Amino acid sequence: MKQHKIKLGVSLYSFSTEFISDQLDLEGVLKRAGEMGYKGVEIVAAQMVPEYPYPSDEWLEYFAGLLKEYDLEPVCWSAYIDMGIRSDRDLTREEIIQYTLNDLIYAKKAGFPLVRTQHAISPEIFRAMIPWCKHLGVKLAIEMHHPHHFDVPLWQEFFAVMRGEGKGILGFVPDFSIFQHRPHQLFLNQAVELGFRPDRLAAVVDKHQAGVPKEAAIESDFSAVEREITTEIYGKFNRPARVEQLREYLDCIFYIHGKFYYLPDDRHDPCVPYEEILTTLRDGGYEGYIASEYEGHHFDAEIDSVAQLQRYVAMNNRILNEQEALT
Amino acid sequence: MKQHKIKLGVSLYSFSTEFISDQLDLEGVLKRAGEMGYKGVEIVAAQMVPEYPYPSDEWLEYFAGLLKEYDLEPVCWSAYIDMGIRSDRDLTREEIIQYTLNDLIYAKKAGFPLVRTQHAISPEIFRAMIPWCKHLGVKLAIEMHHPHHFDVPLWQEFFAVMRGEGKGILGFVPDFSIFQHRPHQLFLNQAVELGFRPDRLAAVVDKHQAGVPKEAAIESDFSAVEREITTEIYGKFNRPARVEQLREYLDCIFYIHGKFYYLPDDRHDPCVPYEEILTTLRDGGYEGYIASEYEGHHFDAEIDSVAQLQRYVAMNNRILNEQEALT
Amino acid sequence: MDFQAYNKILICDDEIVNVRVDSVTIGYEFKIKYPSYRGVFLSCIEALDFYVDGRKLDESTIFFYLNGKQFLLGELSELFKEYWFISDKATIRVIDPNGIAPGSHEVRVFMRHRVPYTGYFGEYLVLDSDESKTLAVSDRQEVSP
Amino acid sequence: MDFQAYNKILICDDEIVNVRVDSVTIGYEFKIKYPSYRGVFLSCIEALDFYVDGRKLDESTIFFYLNGKQFLLGELSELFKEYWFISDKATIRVIDPNGIAPGSHEVRVFMRHRVPYTGYFGEYLVLDSDESKTLAVSDRQEVSP
Ligand SMILES: [Mn+2]
């Protein structure tokens, strides 16, 4: 039995509830991550970096001190391609390059070897960043997030760049939202709060799982909100990617977002097929980080992020190790 | 012989050369004004107030301390109506009100009893500011500056507001540029530097003074720059206002800009009829401030502002007192 | 239904403060935060309405303060370089020479905002955040504008 | 011919500095001031061109830094809330992985700018400031972006 080389890191984004409600500041978040045993951290710069997108040297020094103090390793600087910043038009090529170069430079200054970017960068600009990535020694990877997936034609262009000129410099970050196949508990709770009758909701979830078409799942007595949420369930939890595609593009994976919304225990995620995903990655030889990315804070501010993360790490370790033992 | 009650103050704008070249900072400018014997000061907020248009409380406190230290009296907070801020359109009514209210509030906070505004405020908005002026106890006055003058129809509307609802609250600030009748020495020097042949320039000035039409002053051998500057001389030094109009609107004058560009000595300004202006104001019973407003810095950064101001004050005192003695 | 839990941070608990210059009242103010997990540029705000005790406020009486600057609500959609950090409170100042009466008032904020990175297939997610909160008026007598 | 004497302050005497991140050069920078007696909003800048040793720089390689922010030259005309205080220097950073060679270089700046209060009879005064200055390259090895 060979030991797997997957490392479990954390996106500080997982502490959104505590951060935005001022229960934890940046130092508090880093301290907590360190206390939980995490080493590798990802920061969503637009979330936790004051003065972003142009943080001061003072802040950079402060941040370096915190990483050192809590014995953390900077792994991923997460940037956005905020195409829709402006009201009148999308960003131009020059603006996208400006923002991306800015993030590469600040990632470098803050000690991160990798920048997470987004699909809207376009294959052409993605390729155009190669000289800067090489010059700075910082890798650039596009996150693949639901509703995108491997078979979106744009992504075939991205993979061509990653495997061509960008080899070893440009890659991607799969987010497990692409494998999510059913609504999580916090979504269901919110639906009920918004007026979805629990029995009708349960029926919709069952029909969605059974492959009954959306039209047949919407009953004639559904309220507007019930129709809307049913449409969202069908649109959102449709598992657009196949797990074996991870293996197919393993050479392009620089980093992974271990997305989850709510774990009822520390053994199994009912919404994302972690067993299949993790063993595929492990057996395929993936050796990088999987960042715990708790996202339930979109739905419920009362959930304890730390408890969720602890369950998540336990589940990952169990699958990676127990199931390994079985093979 | 009755003693006149005209006070000589200074617009800190007179120290533009020293301020923008970092020879004097705001404290240096205030100190110099105090040393010269001035008491009342005007500040062009967009020039000397850091963080303008939203200066901090720290700055306001600092500024109050400086006024106290150098025994100066805040007289006029000069605001602009920057109609052309935007590239795509002029300011809207709401924006003009926002900027004006902001200046009234900051003037109040900084201890100034008067805000200088500009014609672009429009008669309607000028009137609309009355309740705020009363509420804050700050007066509002429009500067009348060349190329405007008393007979511009807009100004008749302004005077109607000042003499009607705005009585005692709304007024105007004549700037003596409206009486300027010939180019000053720094203008002539600059013209020569730009290539105007000195003899031709002298001939143009003579013809302009003699009332020869512009077309007849432009010789057939004039270069483009000579034509351009001749046109500027005719356009700019045309004395659009008559000095007796000061007396006519004396009841609306809250403050005065003693505009000058270059004084060759401390007795007489060759370009602005100070003898006539000052005796008219004095004999009409004007009791407010005349701010020394040296403006040669637009043309020559080598002139010593202090020396010019000293000549200016001496000239004013001579005219106000000597000529009084003669009557 | 993403983003819904963030609406809870929209209206801050800070008290409403009457704003005075020397002893002259010029209005009152309260604080809001951007209802998301991350900061954005102000140009992503598509609509912003305020109600106090059920009455909609005239937008010409409202100044939005952030980053040491003062904005009109009508300017927000153009401010593509003005970043609203998620931990920073914006001050909403209502210009009113009478200020606001002591006691408690119900403040309602409606914000329509665009999530600028969500155009996966062309359309941006546009959220409506609509929150109300009862806020007390502060006893403080002196406040800096 | 008003405003002409102010052009002298356009290009600052500060040395040109090669900008490095750790040991990696990303470009070089020099400083300019607004050529007037007063501050304005950046939206009053109608054109801004830079030349180094006679060669016009590609505007896509230039970042304009002011007020702690970074702008593209193409953005300036829209920045009606970004105030350039007359005493503040803007940093012009030229993105170039080679930096600039040691020694002296001639920097030329052309700025066309609108004086926003001059519309006495409808037309704004628009000024062309065109200055050149020889600047030395600094020996400093480490600079913060
Ligand atoms: Mn993700």
Ligand SMILES: [Mn+2]
């Ligand atoms: Mn004046």
